[in-house]
Amino acid sequence: MTGTVTVHPATRLTGPGDQPLRLRLAGLGSCPALRLEWPAAPAPRLLPGPDTHTPTPGWTLAPLDTGGVELRRAAPGSEGSDDVAGIDVTEIDVTGLDAAAETGRLPLTVTALDADGRPAHTSRHILFIDRNPAIKDFKATDLQVSRDPATGTGTTTLTWTGRTGGGSYHLSANGSAPTPVTDRPTADGVYTHTVTGLTEDTAFGLRWEGENPSADSAAAMVLVKDGDIKAGKLSADGIVALLGAPRDYTCDDFTSDGDARSAQATTDGILLVSLDAGNATATSVSTNVRIRPSQGNPYDRTLTCPTTADRTYQAHTQLPVPAGATVTLVGTTPKADLRMSWIPFGKGALKGAPQPVPQPAPQPASDHP
Structure with missing residues (x-):
């Protein structure tokens, strides 16, 4: 029997198998059954459990003692099949296959x-089994950035693991639209x-988007400034892992x-902006965020979201802000709810904004009047 089989996605995270593993059979006709197998020794790295099943209509699943699962068509017919350009195509999902902690390449058959088995x-x-989609060691080589727009001789090499x-990876510079990275990695x-x-x-922003973006993504940032590299990382779940604690404004x-x-940044950092209707009566709310570096090109971001009586909408943006830049909010709709979080690369605040006031420690109760 001629045909092709593909397994999707090619990468899987350790832990619970919430993301389906999809088998796509093309040109194999309405085969009544198939087996998905992997080595069971020295220890299995995909683990069928009580929740392992196929949600594809017309198919059933049973684990194999040798390491794997068998998928069988429940009844004759073409359930789960389709015709693509004259070729019979069947797609079958397997969910609940947990991945063990060992990472690396896992052969599948x-x-x-x-009909005779x-x-x-x-x-x-x-x-390929990996722990998480985090970007590690995102950094740039030292350089002297050209101040003459006519020459543009500044060069840097970015590396990461x-x-x-x-x-796929997507790189943006100073908040510009991200472009795909096509460079191939080492082994x-x-x-x-x-x-x-x-x-x-x-400021370079790097983002990894998984084939299932709602579950898999990671982000990191590095700032190239006159040969002084100031870098920080965001973990895969968005928790800030920088020197400075986030501050809300x-x-x-x-x-x-x-x-x-307006406010001024006393150190490099990232400004997170969130906008929603709040108590505004307009049909939509908006604001314009302007970043004016002490040197270099300015850049703006406009946030807009609608307002309705029965639904809540929000608009968000993240902007790299170099030290000394002025952040200005212009044209904010009255009574809209605009909130910001400042994540400094260091311990600098937004100047012009009030600093947190230390609260006095509670005094122990006294038995004396």
Whole structure:
């Protein structure tokens, strides 16, 4: 029997098997059964459990003692099948296959069986098991950034370690639209990417998007500034792992100047901005966030979201802010709820905004009046 089999995704995280493993059979007809197998020695690395099943209609699943599962069509017919360009295609999902803690390459074998239970087609695949999608050691080489826009001679090489399959990397500079990274990693998962034509202090944001973006993503940031590299990382679940503790601000915390409110960054950092309707009566709310570095090009972000009586909408953005830059909020809709979190690379605050006031420690009760 001729045909092809693919296994998707090619990368799987250790832990619970919440993400389905999909088998796609093309040109194999309506095969009545197939086996998905992996080595059982020295210890199995995919673990069927009570929750392991196939949600694909018309198919059943049973574990194999030798390490694997058998999928069998529950009744004759073409359940789970489709016709693509004249080729019979069947897609079967397997959920609840937990992955053991050992990472690396895991060989898989998929065998399609005929009506007599004999192998009709066998294919071999590699599943890469990784712990998480975190970006590690994101850094840049030292450089002197050109201050002449006409020359643009500044160059830096970015390196990082991360996932090598099951998703893609996207790089942005100073909050610009991200572009895909096409550089190939080494065998150890180390990526190298060269950026040229720099004419200013540049904050690079790197994001890894998994094939299942709602579950798999990671982000990191590095700031290139006159040969001084100031770097920080965000973990896969978005928890800040920098020197400075996040600080929360509202519009009222910034210095007022007519319709505008401003503050100045005393160190490099990331500004997280969230906007929702609050108590506004307009049909939509908006604000404009302006970043004005002491050197380099300015950049703006406009946030807009609708308001309805029965639903709550929010708009969000994240902006790299170099030390000495002025952050200005302009045109914020009255009574809209605008909140900000400042994540410093160090311990610097947004100048113009009030500092947290230390609370006195509680005094022990006394028996004396």
